[in-house]
Amino acid sequence: xxxxxxxxxxxxxxxxxxxxxxxxxxxxxxxxxxxxxxxxxxxxxxxxxxxxxxxxxxxxxxxxxxxxxxxxxxxxxxxxxxxxxxxxxxxxxxxxxxxxxxxxxxxxxxxxxxxxxxxxxxxxxxxxxxxxxxxxxxxxxxxxxxxxxxxxxxxxxxxxxxxxxxxxxxxxxxxxxxxxxxxxxxxxxxxxxxxxxxxxxxxxxxxxxxxxxxxxxxxxxxxxxxxxxxxxxxxxxxxxxxxxxxxxxxxxxxxxxxxxxxxxxxxxxxxxxxxxxxxxxxxxxxxxxxxxxxxxxxxxxxxxxxxxxxxxxxxxxxxxxxxxxxxxxxxxxxxxxxxxxxxxxxxxxxx
Numbered sequence: 001x002x003x004x005x006x007x008x009x010x011x012x013x014x015x016x017x018x019x020x021x022x023x024x025x026x027x028x029x030x031x032x033x034x035x036x037x038x039x040x041x042x043x044x045x046x047x048x049x050x051x052x053x054x055x056x057x058x059x060x061x062x063x064x065x066x067x068x069x070x071x072x073x074x075x076x077x078x079x080x081x082x083x084x085x086x087x088x089x090x091x092x093x094x095x096x097x098x099x100x101x102x103x104x105x106x107x108x109x110x111x112x113x114x115x116x117x118x119x120x121x122x123x124x125x126x127x128x129x130x131x132x133x134x135x136x137x138x139x140x141x142x143x144x145x146x147x148x149x150x151x152x153x154x155x156x157x158x159x160x161x162x163x164x165x166x167x168x169x170x171x172x173x174x175x176x177x178x179x180x181x182x183x184x185x186x187x188x189x190x191x192x193x194x195x196x197x198x199x200x201x202x203x204x205x206x207x208x209x210x211x212x213x214x215x216x217x218x219x220x221x222x223x224x225x226x227x228x229x230x231x232x233x234x235x236x237x238x239x240x241x242x243x244x245x246x247x248x249x250x251x252x253x254x255x256x257x258x259x260x261x262x263x264x265x266x267x268x269x270x271x272x273x274x275x276x277x278x279x280x281x282x283x284x285x286x287x288x289x290x291x292x293x294x295x296x297x298x299x300x301x302x303x304x305x306x307x308x309x310x311x312x313x314x315x316x317x318x319x320x321x322x323x324x325x326x327x328x329x330x331x332x333x334x335x336x337x338x339x340x341x342x343x344x345x346x347x348x349x350x351x
Contacts, residue, residue: 051081052314055089056323062096071096071105087117095130106131107139114143120151121229159226162215166231169208173237176201205241212238213246221253223262236267244278251275265316277301280349285313286321289328290348298328302345306334 054077061070074093078085085093094109113119125131126144134140179197187193212235215222224232239250251271257263273283282304291298300321303309310320318324322332 047086047314048081051077054080056319058089058096059092062092062099067096067099068102071100071102087113087119090117091119091125095128098131098133101133103134103137103139106134107137107143110143114146114150118150118154119147120154122147122151154225155228157225158228159222162222162226163228163231165211166215166227166234169211169238170230170234172204173208173234173241176204205238208238209242209246216250216253221250221257221262223257223260225262232263233267236263236271240267240271240274244275247271247275247278266318269313269316269318277348282345285309285316285318286324289325289330291328298325298330299340299344300325300330300332300337302341302348303337306337306341309334 054073058070058073058077061067061073071093074085074089074096077089078093090109090113094106094113097103097106097109110125119125122144125147131140176197180194183191183193183197216235221235222231227235236254239247239254254263254268254271258265258268269285270287273285273287276283277288282302284304286300286303286309288301289298290301313319313321313324325332
């Protein structure tokens with residue numbers, strides 16, 4: 001029952017923005033790679049600022065469908081760091097090269113992550129439409145076989161029954177939330193259909209929370225080496241969608257799991273921000289977004305030390321806040337935000 005309280009005590013706009021924030025963070029682990037761990041493996045040092053800046057430009061060019069320029073910009077980023085790169089960025093570079101119809105460069109990047117970074121997400125790459133142009137190339141089958149072998153090797157010690165349970169929980173957690181935007185656009189925010197959808201989400205959250213709490217209480221916060229990448233995401237998502245008391249109970253456990261490499265630092269940041277905001281405090285990473293009921297415009301909920309938020313975000317592998325908040329059509333202006341902050345805090349207290 002506790003999980004239901006969360007959804008009934010928060011405005012729908014806030015719930016939706018928090019769900020979107022969660023989904024954006026989860027995209028960062030969709031390829032099955034731990035960004036912070038691989039940063040150390042790929043570079044052996046911190047990421048050069050110029051590298052990060054060039055990758056951001058490359059991502060923007062890809063989103064603009066300028067694939068050749070995007071691919072070249074990735075190459076510029078790799079060059080400034082002696083041709084070292086994060087596996088995530090090599091994967092994305094390969095996607096740009098493939099979309100630009102330059103298969104040799106695409107396969108070069110994919111071979112690097114398959115052989116040197118032991119990329120394991122076979123199902124993801126096999127269905128990634130960016131690589132459709134590579135499917136008839138003889139190298140594609142060989143590449144997939146290497147990734148399949150990586151996957152099989154990585155999963156040999158998994159707790160298969162627990163993996164199945166958590167995979168099902170992950171699917172239930174996401175399946176209905178992904179329907180929110182479509183139903184709201186079709187029927188309206190306060191429609192009978194929306195209320196019915198939230199009733200299903202609440203029920204699933206309550207059931208999933210019982211199972212996840214039992215796992216955490218018996219076995220602690222397990223890592224991908226035991227429950228797989230999707231299982232690791234499921235643990236986080238269920239706690240992220242729980243009531244405040246539950247979040248505060250398991251937050252210390254997740255912090256310890258991050259230290260031991262069993263959970264992701266950027267997922268922890270999202271949970272820490274949410275707990276802070278719900279306790280009436282300022283968030284640290286700017287992940288929590290709110291929509292103004294009158295203007296329908298989104299804004300960043302109260303943030304501690306806005307001048308240094310990008311340094312905090314970079315330390316856990318997150319992009320600059322300006323790039324993150326574009327998802328909500330927010331133009332980040334730190335000086336204006338500092339002026340608005342007292343008003344934002346007062347608004348939050350009144351809710």
